[in-house]
Amino acid sequence: MSGYILELQGITKIFPGVKALNNVRFQLKPGEIHALMGENGAGKSTFIKVITGVHKAEEGKIYLEGKEVDFKGPKEAQAAGIAAIYQHVTSYPDLTVTENIFMGHELKKNGILQWKSMNRDARKLLEQLDADFSETDEMGTLSVAQQQMVEIAKALSTNARIIIMDEPTAALTKNESEKLYTITEKLRDEGNSIIFISHRFEDMYRLASKVTVFRDSQYIGSYDVDSITESDLIKAMVGREITELFPKAKLKIGEELLKVKGLTRTGYFKDISFHVRKGEIIGLTGLVGAGRTETVETIFGITKKDSGEIYMEGNKVTIKEPSDAMELGIALLPEDRQKSGLILSWGLGRNVTLPTLGNYVSNGILDEKKERDASKKYLEEVDTKAVSIHDPASSLSGGNQQKVVVAKTLAQDLKVIIMDEPTKGVDVGAKAEIYAIMGQLAEKGFGVVLISSEMPEILGLCDRVYVMCNGRITGEFSAEEVTQERILELSMEKTKSSSTENKKGEVV
Amino acid sequence: MKKEALFKKMSGSQEIVLTLVLILLCVIIQIKSPSFLTMTSINDMLKNNAVIMLLALGMLCVLLVGGIDISVTSTSALSGMIVGLLLKYNIIENTLVLFLIAIGVGCICGVLIGVIISKGKVPPIIATMGFMYIYRGLAYVLSNNQWASAADLGNFKNFALGKFLGINNVILIAVISYIIFFVVMKWTAYGRKIYAVGSNSEAAAISGINAALIKLTVYTIMGGLCGLGGALAVSVYSSAQPNMMYGQEMNVIAACVIGGVSMNGGRGSVQGVLIGALMMAVINKALPLVGIDSIAQNTVQGAIIMVVIVLNVLMQRSTFKNSLKRREM
Numbered sequence: 001m002s003g004y005i006l007e008l009q010g011i012t013k014i015f016p017g018v019k020a021l022n023n024v025r026f027q028l029k030p031g032e033i034h035a036l037m038g039e040n041g042a043g044k045s046t047f048i049k050v051i052t053g054v055h056k057a058e059e060g061k062i063y064l065e066g067k068e069v070d071f072k073g074p075k076e077a078q079a080a081g082i083a084a085i086y087q088h089v090t091s092y093p094d095l096t097v098t099e100n101i102f103m104g105h106e107l108k109k110n111g112i113l114q115w116k117s118m119n120r121d122a123r124k125l126l127e128q129l130d131a132d133f134s135e136t137d138e139m140g141t142l143s144v145a146q147q148q149m150v151e152i153a154k155a156l157s158t159n160a161r162i163i164i165m166d167e168p169t170a171a172l173t174k175n176e177s178e179k180l181y182t183i184t185e186k187l188r189d190e191g192n193s194i195i196f197i198s199h200r201f202e203d204m205y206r207l208a209s210k211v212t213v214f215r216d217s218q219y220i221g222s223y224d225v226d227s228i229t230e231s232d233l234i235k236a237m238v239g240r241e242i243t244e245l246f247p248k249a250k251l252k253i254g255e256e257l258l259k260v261k262g263l264t265r266t267g268y269f270k271d272i273s274f275h276v277r278k279g280e281i282i283g284l285t286g287l288v289g290a291g292r293t294e295t296v297e298t299i300f301g302i303t304k305k306d307s308g309e310i311y312m313e314g315n316k317v318t319i320k321e322p323s324d325a326m327e328l329g330i331a332l333l334p335e336d337r338q339k340s341g342l343i344l345s346w347g348l349g350r351n352v353t354l355p356t357l358g359n360y361v362s363n364g365i366l367d368e369k370k371e372r373d374a375s376k377k378y379l380e381e382v383d384t385k386a387v388s389i390h391d392p393a394s395s396l397s398g399g400n401q402q403k404v405v406v407a408k409t410l411a412q413d414l415k416v417i418i419m420d421e422p423t424k425g426v427d428v429g430a431k432a433e434i435y436a437i438m439g440q441l442a443e444k445g446f447g448v449v450l451i452s453s454e455m456p457e458i459l460g461l462c463d464r465v466y467v468m469c470n471g472r473i474t475g476e477f478s479a480e481e482v483t484q485e486r487i488l489e490l491s492m493e494k495t496k497s498s499s500t501e502n503k504k505g506e507v508v
Numbered sequence: 509m510k511k512e513a514l515f516k517k518m519s520g521s522q523e524i525v526l527t528l529v530l531i532l533l534c535v536i537i538q539i540k541s542p543s544f545l546t547m548t549s550i551n552d553m554l555k556n557n558a559v560i561m562l563l564a565l566g567m568l569c570v571l572l573v574g575g576i577d578i579s580v581t582s583t584s585a586l587s588g589m590i591v592g593l594l595l596k597y598n599i600i601e602n603t604l605v606l607f608l609i610a611i612g613v614g615c616i617c618g619v620l621i622g623v624i625i626s627k628g629k630v631p632p633i634i635a636t637m638g639f640m641y642i643y644r645g646l647a648y649v650l651s652n653n654q655w656a657s658a659a660d661l662g663n664f665k666n667f668a669l670g671k672f673l674g675i676n677n678v679i680l681i682a683v684i685s686y687i688i689f690f691v692v693m694k695w696t697a698y699g700r701k702i703y704a705v706g707s708n709s710e711a712a713a714i715s716g717i718n719a720a721l722i723k724l725t726v727y728t729i730m731g732g733l734c735g736l737g738g739a740l741a742v743s744v745y746s747s748a749q750p751n752m753m754y755g756q757e758m759n760v761i762a763a764c765v766i767g768g769v770s771m772n773g774g775r776g777s778v779q780g781v782l783i784g785a786l787m788m789a790v791i792n793k794a795l796p797l798v799g800i801d802s803i804a805q806n807t808v809q810g811a812i813i814m815v816v817i818v819l820n821v822l823m824q825r826s827t828f829k830n831s832l833k834r835r836e837m
Contacts, residue, residue: 302713323716332714340710345774346703354704355715357697365695408715 004063005030005193006051006082006162011060013046020046021057024219026212028162033184033194035208035225039237039488040288040453043217044197048164051195052084053077078105083155084164091147093140098122100139101154125153129183145176152183163187164195169203170289181206199287199492201230213237231485238455238484253463254278256314257447258330258416260299263308268294269471272308276416276447281438283462284451286491291471292451293335296418300325300332312415326355329415333405333422335451341405342393348404349375349389356411378407382437399430406437417441418449423457435461455484467491522768522823526783529816533790541797549793551676555668555744557789558682559584559737560756564763564785565689565778566730571764572706573719573726574773575625575632579617580734580760581753582643587613588738589647592656592748595664603664610739611732617643618731622724640757647750656748668743678740685733690778702726706773763788766816768824787816 006028013021021043028034038044049055053071062069064080071077091100101122107114122135131149133142148168155163169177184207188194196208204211204225213220213236220236259275269291276282284292298305301319310317312328319325334340342351352375353360360371375389382403393401402422409417423431438461441448452458458465465482467475467490475490537544563580570577587610594600624635658665670677693699704712705719713719742748767784769776791812795805
């Protein structure tokens with residue numbers, strides 16, 4: 001009766017401590033391309049995983065062609081004709097295109113794989129998509145765009161009628177995107193329904209007839225693409241009040257500490273220039289994948305730059321290794337604290353003192369008492385609610401782990417602290433504490449560089465904000481001028497390809 | 509109640525459980541064969557296994573940084589062979605100088621391996637497999653397929669018979685090495701960095717530790733110990749042959765694994781390796797004593813090793829579970 005091929009109602013998905021989706025709904029018509037938009041963390045990816053049966057929603061109902069369904073896993077969703085093409089291509093680089101297409105649903109006869117038929121079917125699918133490569137090519141030799149085509153072929157090979165594309169154009173060039181549009185339209189004309197997630201307005205205007213917006217895990221609205229303007233859409237995506245309290249006092253800003261000029265790493269970011277002064281918190285914001293993390297990793301010496309200069313307190317410096325950066329007084333709190341911030345199996349104390357072991361050595365032997373006292377002192381400074389310094393880091397919650405990482409940097413003799421998404425996966429209470437610590441750091445005269453995708457953080461904490469998009473800095477604002485809308489506008493790629501693109505690149 | 513806590517604490521410490529297993533093993537053997545625990549017997553056992561015990565120390569460091577070295581006995585053979593040849597052709601006769609030369613040769617061998625692994629980013633098992641053939645082959649080439657026999661070795665072979673403070677020289681060297689490594693691994697920044705690199709090399713790098721350099725030094729130390737071990741083996745067995753210690757690298761790795769050293773890096777201790785190496789020594793010595801047929805010895809040895817390793821894994825899993833229980837939710 002509904003006329004919808006897929007309908008979701010009242011979907012709520014709870015992860016430990018967070019409501020990832022809160023009572024959202026969605027309706028998809030047959031033969032429709034429906035865009036799904038929202039900021040980072042709005043709940044889009046989780047929502048897709050609920051549709052494809054990867055996550056099970058705590059509440060809510062899913063109807064497929066009017067009939068209620070309850071997927072127990074991705075296999076069931078696949079059997080029902082739902083296929084997803086994820087943001088990061090999830091393929092097997094050492095296998096052939098055919099093997100990738102039929103992975104998990106191989107054609108078998110009496111238990112024997114039918115390679116001939118599979119190759120033939122794969123070739124047909126590739127022809128249907130106008131692919132310019134062979135089904136026997138190795139996946140790893142293909143470009144990202146070609147690999148995506150294989151993913152689409154894979155979706156078609158499962159006889160999917162509903163195809164979900166999660167930011168398919170993120171890694172594509174203009175021409176490749178154009179080709180993807182054509183394929184997507186072709187799929188629609190053949191009667192498939194498509195859910196298209198993208199940060200590019202261009203994608204949406206070009207393809208979709210409907211757009212649904214999520215914000216902060218909630219459903220905001222569904223609109224006809226023809227009848228909504230870009231600015232109204234941005235408002236729908238960000239329109240929240242900033243209610244959290246941020247403790248940063250107005251401080252007098254001191255002299256310049258770190259300055260980056262024209263930093264470039266080919267393929268990741270280009271021509272990045274910014275500076276941070278004593279007692280200042282600067283924000284580096286933009287969408288996930290804009291090149292923020294890559295930029296600070298290069299500054300810190302984890303990866304090599306291709307060109308550009310780094311200055312510390314006015315002097316040009318060379319940073320080849322993280323240890324060089326640390327010697328200059330720069331510390332990095334990595335985005336993935338579990339993977340690169342802490343040694344989880346170690347006690348908290350040892351984690352804190354690891355970068356500064358040399359300070360606790362006398363006559364070549366570690367003075368354990370001195371080390372213990374120091375780690376206790378720093379852990380108290382960040383107020384970790386840990387039972388003892390011998391507790392393994394793995395026994396702490398995300399927020400407390402982050403505080404240990406902060407304590408680790410406090411132990412060093414520092415000037416600039418770069419924090420990459422310090423509140424990611426941290427609950428609200430711990431977030432406030434981390435903000436307070438950042439405020440204290442600025443008060444003590446540190447320069448703080450905050451990378452964050454969370455608008456309230458950027459707006460509430462930072463003295464100056466740089467916006468990055470596609471590996472470039474697209475804008476700089478003072479605390480007074482900055483608004484959510486302005487940031488989002490500069491974070492998104494323009495509908496009209498204008499100034500930011502195709503500047504002639506210097507070759508180094 | 510209190511007893512239970514004590515038991516928990518003990519079962520939490522792998523080394524203590526391993527020691528208990530070792531003692532149990534010794535008691536069983538002693539009952540079956542009363543000649544097992546006599547001074548001479550213990551002395552022989554330690555002397556004959558001292559080289560393996562030494563190499564296990566180096567292997568501990570290599571495994572801790574997430575590597576492996578299967579070329580160790582090849583390096584020992586090359587160093588030992590060089591010592592043998594220098595004696596045979598009366599080029600150098602001073603025992604101390606010969607030891608230093610062997611250690612130097614070992615270090616050079618180790619540096620090469622370390623460079624290939626840390627700078628060339630070649631997987632350790634592949635790199636050391638290559639050097640396993642190269643160093644063993646060089647030993648054959650240098651010796652021209654000849655031995656250095658007891659008669660050639662002169663005063664050098666007496667080193668293994670000599671005593672200092674009532675302890676056999678070879679055993680003494682092993683004991684001193686274990687003490688040094690215990691201190692280094694537990695109480696120096698270098699030791700801590702080895703653990704850090706093996707536990708999470710990314711986090712270590714962000715903490716300013718040069719992981720490549722740590723790996724390079726670890727393989728160099730391993731090489732130096734191999735050189736020392738090669739010279740000791742020549743002295744103990746009173747002969748230098750290119751095929752000496754052939755195949756024993758697996759005993760070295762087994763000693764570490766029995767002692768609770770993780771093959772994934774980051775976990776393991778000098779105490780554990782000591783117990784593991786002693787256990788290997790006891791098993792080797794005891795199997796013939798308790799009347800196990802020589803053709804069945806390998807099988808029995810393998811079975812015992814497997815039992816101990818499974819026990820290890822189970823203990824580690826329960827420790828991990830306990831730490832999860834403490835996680836605040």
